[in-house]
Amino acid sequence: MKIETGLSRSPAPEVDPQTELEFAVATEEDFEEIMAMSQDIYGGLDYLPTRYKAWLQESNRTVILARKQGKVIALESVCVIDDGETVLVEGLRVAPSERGKGVAGVLLKFCSQLMKAKYPEVKVTRLTRDDRLGPKDFQKYRLITKQGILLVRFRAEDLKLCLQELGLEALTPEATPDTPQPAAPVRLDPLAARHLFLSAGLARDVLPNATIVQDWQPFKPLASNMTILLKKDIDWMVDDAESPSVASLCTFPFRVPIGEDWYYLNIDVFGKDLEPVRRQFLAHLRRHTESLQGHVMCQLFLDPPLWQPLADFCRNTLRVELVKGYTEQCVVESDLA
Ligand SMILES: CC(C)(COP(=O)(O)OP(=O)(O)OC[C@H]1O[C@@H](n2cnc3c(N)ncnc32)[C@H](O)[C@@H]1OP(=O)(O)O)[C@@H](O)C(=O)NCCC(=O)NCCS
Secondary structure (H helix, E strand, O other), rough: HHHHHOOOOOOOEEEEEOOOEEEOOOOOHHHHHHOOOOOOHHOOOOOOHHHHHHHHHHEEEEEEEEEOOOEEEEEEEEEEHHOOEEEEEEEEEHHHHOOOOOHHHHHHHHHHHHHHHOOOOOOOOEEEEEEOOOHHHHOOEEEEEEEEEEEEEHHHHHHHHHHHHHHHOOOOOOOOOOOOOOOOEEOOOHHHHHHOOOOOOHHHHHHHHHHHHEEOOEEEOOOOHHHHHOOOEEEEEEOOOOOOOOOEEOOOEEEEEOOOOEEEEEEEEEEOHHHHHHHHHHHHHHHHHHOOEEEEEEEEEEEEHHHHHHHHHHHHHHOOOEEEOEEEEEEEEEEOO
């Protein structure tokens, strides 16, 4: 199929003669139709409703729709990051009635070809997946890194009370000669975050495979990516501003379609030391449950061996509900053919 790089804002959609799918750039008017086919997605934790309008404004992003007989049946967003070397694939979805027929495969291929034609310097495509990947997938993809996913659910008011009742001391282990008291987490301002996240030490010692994964988006620690990240509402935290062993990024709570008064809080933690990870998790929770009212789905992404101790802590000490057992978030990459 000939790829028309002027597809963006082009009035006439492109048609794939084999599948008769039409591809076009998404607009604000398509929102309702996209939401209608997205109702079951991510167990109600779909971020697209809150991101859609902003996505359409981002200059490095293109949101592509596939239509069948005029009806929207699939969506994929492609975004150029990593100094123009990487295409990040996000938001992929196919209408439930059209799944299992190869639509996602056709759309992925169309978007790859479009991006290659539009940005000849891009080399690879990256995406994050939380489904089980098998040998067939690893013929297609290289694994860049993976994090464990701990998904918990609570009422903000209940957790706030629990944190108050427990008090800071109960949540802080006693210092012993072998295990000194860990330092209190430090929140970073944008300047400090930029400086630290671009330092070789953090990339080497803290970030998994030198990757900043923020709310499912994997970034290389590059100045251009930090500019993208620092435009977002994120709390940046470390255990030590000079020489960190743990760093974390927390979204501000945002609404998700699971129900009224449901919020999503997404915390990405990097580092292998349990205590500072636990303390940063608590610091983020404390800050964001301070004024929040309603239900919260909180997803904590962390080094896989830390999943079990943190899950026990959530259940036994914080008394919050674990929504599911251990799952993984995998960042994968393939060459853009
Ligand atoms: C995942 C989903 C998009 C697959 O759509 P589909 O049209 O049924 O998929 P296809 O029939 O094209 O077949 C699956 C192909 O897509 C690939 N695929 C499946 N899930 C994928 C994912 N999350 N990201 C990228 N590719 C995926 C498969 O590896 C397979 O590729 P292959 O043909 O090279 O083996 C669809 O089931 C869906 O919308 N699910 C709900 C939303 C969701 O989970 N999206 C994934 C976001 S990470």
